[in-house]
Amino acid sequence: xxHPQGGHTGLEVDLAQxxxxxxxxxxxxxPGELLALVGPSGSGKSTLLxxxxxLYAPASGTVHCxxxxxxxxxxxxxxxxxxxxxxxVFQDYALFPHLDAADNIATALGHLPRxxxxxxxxxxxxxxxxxxxxRRLPRELSGGQRQRVALAxxxxxxxxxxxxxxxxxxxxxxxxxxxxxxxxxxxxxxxxPIVLVTHDLxxxxxxxxRLCVLHGGRTLQQGTPSELFRRPDSPxxxxxxxxxxxxxxxxxxxxxGLRLGWGEWCLEVAAGLEGLDEGARVTWYLxxxxxxxxxxxxxxxxxxxxxxxxxxxxxxxxxxxxSVTLRVPHESQPLRFDISTHAAxxxxxxxxxxxxxxxxxxxxxxxxxxxxPALPADDxxx
Amino acid sequence: xxxxxxxxxxxxALLTSLLLLAPGIWLGRRLAHSRSRWRPLSESxxxxxxxxxxxxxxFYLMLAFSADAPLGGTWQALTGTSLNFSFSGILLAxxxxxxxxxxxxxxxxxxxxxxxxxxxxxxxxxxxxxxxLAIExxxxxxGVISALALTFAHTLGEFGVILMVxxxxxxxxxxxxxxxxxxVQAFDEGAAGVMSAxxxxxxxxxxxxxxxxxxxxxxRGR
Numbered sequence: 001x002x003h004p005q006g007g008h009t010g011l012e013v014d015l016a017q018x019x020x021x022x023x024x025x026x027x028x029x030x031p032g033e034l035l036a037l038v039g040p041s042g043s044g045k046s047t048l049l050x051x052x053x054x055l056y057a058p059a060s061g062t063v064h065c066x067x068x069x070x071x072x073x074x075x076x077x078x079x080x081x082x083x084x085x086x087x088x089v090f091q092d093y094a095l096f097p098h099l100d101a102a103d104n105i106a107t108a109l110g111h112l113p114r115x116x117x118x119x120x121x122x123x124x125x126x127x128x129x130x131x132x133x134x135r136r137l138p139r140e141l142s143g144g145q146r147q148r149v150a151l152a153x154x155x156x157x158x159x160x161x162x163x164x165x166x167x168x169x170x171x172x173x174x175x176x177x178x179x180x181x182x183x184x185x186x187x188x189x190x191x192x193p194i195v196l197v198t199h200d201l202x203x204x205x206x207x208x209x210r211l212c213v214l215h216g217g218r219t220l221q222q223g224t225p226s227e228l229f230r231r232p233d234s235p236x237x238x239x240x241x242x243x244x245x246x247x248x249x250x251x252x253x254x255x256x257g258l259r260l261g262w263g264e265w266c267l268e269v270a271a272g273l274e275g276l277d278e279g280a281r282v283t284w285y286l287x288x289x290x291x292x293x294x295x296x297x298x299x300x301x302x303x304x305x306x307x308x309x310x311x312x313x314x315x316x317x318x319x320x321x322x323s324v325t326l327r328v329p330h331e332s333q334p335l336r337f338d339i340s341t342h343a344a345x346x347x348x349x350x351x352x353x354x355x356x357x358x359x360x361x362x363x364x365x366x367x368x369x370x371x372x373p374a375l376p377a378d379d380x381x382x
Numbered sequence: 383x384x385x386x387x388x389x390x391x392x393x394x395a396l397l398t399s400l401l402l403l404a405p406g407i408w409l410g411r412r413l414a415h416s417r418s419r420w421r422p423l424s425e426s427x428x429x430x431x432x433x434x435x436x437x438x439x440x441f442y443l444m445l446a447f448s449a450d451a452p453l454g455g456t457w458q459a460l461t462g463t464s465l466n467f468s469f470s471g472i473l474l475a476x477x478x479x480x481x482x483x484x485x486x487x488x489x490x491x492x493x494x495x496x497x498x499x500x501x502x503x504x505x506x507x508x509x510x511x512x513x514x515l516a517i518e519x520x521x522x523x524x525g526v527i528s529a530l531a532l533t534f535a536h537t538l539g540e541f542g543v544i545l546m547v548x549x550x551x552x553x554x555x556x557x558x559x560x561x562x563x564x565x566v567q568a569f570d571e572g573a574a575g576v577m578s579a580x581x582x583x584x585x586x587x588x589x590x591x592x593x594x595x596x597x598x599x600x601x602r603g604r
Binding site for chain 1: 496498499501502503504505506507508509512516517520521
């Protein structure tokens with residue numbers, strides 16, 4: 001999303017300040033959408049979440065939600081957290097230790113008559129699969145159960161936006177999977193914007209409809225996980241998304257047209273070279289999925305474009321998947337891709353062996369080393 | 383056994399601890415949340431009675447309570463009585479001396495509360511006041527009880543300050559601790575022994591209550 005929404009639904013955030021925590025963030029989230037804010041620690045993710053909730057007021061900018069103006073620094077509008085109707089799940093859950101599960105949830109039911117609160121709390125416990133645990137104190141619950149109570153408490157308020165601050169970081173792997181699964185199910189019945197803060201890229205791309213990459217308080221790029229992973233705007237975004245295969249090359253003019261010169265090779269590129277001058281330096285990126293290993297048993301068939309010969313530097317077998325690191329003579333950066341372990345065996349991949357790989361022209365994504373504006377969406381060949 | 387002194391002591395200890403309760407909670411919470419650079423100064427002022435010799439404390443209070451001083455003079459003008467050598471005087475002195483006992487345990491309890499709890503309460507729609515009553519106060523209750531118990535026990539045993547400000551007037555300013563001293567001076571070690579044993583038991587029970595609550599607090603802090 002490169003422009004804020006015109007309508008008055010969902011969440012629109014546009015915040016900036018020079019310090020003490022630098023911010024320059026702009027993003028929106030539609031009702032029913034799950035937006036993940038991703039970035040390294042200290043990138044301002046939690047600060048943005050707190051600013052949406054009304055727990056932090058940046059120096060300038062606005063926060064709109066559900067057609068209401070919650071925050072407008074220039075106009076002096078600062079709604080209190082109580083007035084904003086947000087559901088916030090804290091990283092440490094922040095359950096009230098002296099209240100049982102039902103009362104923790106009932107605390108957020110102040111809008112209902114007193115008699116109905118425990119009943120309603122029981123209903124919410126049921127929705128997060130904790131029926132029967134009404135009387136348990138937080139210390140008598142497991143980590144996963146606590147997270148569910150925190151989620152139920154956040155939702156009990158019937159919020160206009162659900163904010164999740166690293167909600168899966170404090171539980172073990174098995175519980176995390178289950179909680180993530182439950183969130184996906186719960187989402188189907190929630191028609192509010194959901195903002196998830198996480199530093200776990202796998203989690204973000206598995207759960208979110210869109211990602212928003214943050215660094216130093218700045219929103220760098222937003223898009224669907226596949227957009228971001230295939231077409232990062234800049235080397236910075238690619239690095240923040242932990243992408244391998246970022247190289248530099250030059251534009252060369254050949255008899256067949258403009259090509260990407262990379263060492264001895266002239267690589268064909270599906271889009272992006274047009275309009276560039278011969279000799280211009282470009283930074284380019286190739287998604288791992290666009291590196292195709294040429295099969296030894298059928299060398300002349302299949303994809304033949306952009307054939308590159310490289311030496312296997314490392315082969316890491318990680319169960320069913322193997323991670324392959326290739327070296328080409330002229331390049332300091334390795335080529336990395338994953339391949340199924342049986343395919344690696346069949347092709348006799350081993351350290352030191354020379355292999356041929358195709359770098360798919362449609363996958364090669366050009367970025368200028370400094371700032372390159374985002375490619376128009378219809379230039380994305382998928 | 384000086385029953386009159388026991389009554390004075392109990393009355394003084396009860397009034398001191400109850401009167402300091404609300405200000406102790408207010409000041410303890412304020413100090414715990416304060417990000418002012420003056421905070422160390424405020425904390426030092428609160429702790430000062432802990433380190434000042436009681437006689438020095440009593441000396442300054444006696445000066446402040448005298449009819450020529452602004453405080454003592456105003457009191458004299460309003461009530462027609464003197465602060466020095468009166469129950470009101472030793473109560474006021476006792477309130478001042480006990481500020482650290484009334485504030486510090488509560489301040490520690492507030493400091494131990496994670497900020498997230500208050501924020502979670504606000505995000506759940508609870509007003510600042512409701513957050514205080516429903517979330518903060520129950521969780522700092524062990525600190526509040528510690529403050530009450532420590533103030534109570536400390537007042538029962540206070541000697542120097544009371545003697546300087548109040549003297550030893552029967553039924554007015556002669557507390558148990560002063561009475562013990564007087565009885566020893568008069569070679570009545572039997573009575574002094576009974577009263578000392580009483581103070582010993584009260585002090586022990588008080589401290590036991592405090593540590594018992596501290597142990598309970600440990601699981602709550604998690």
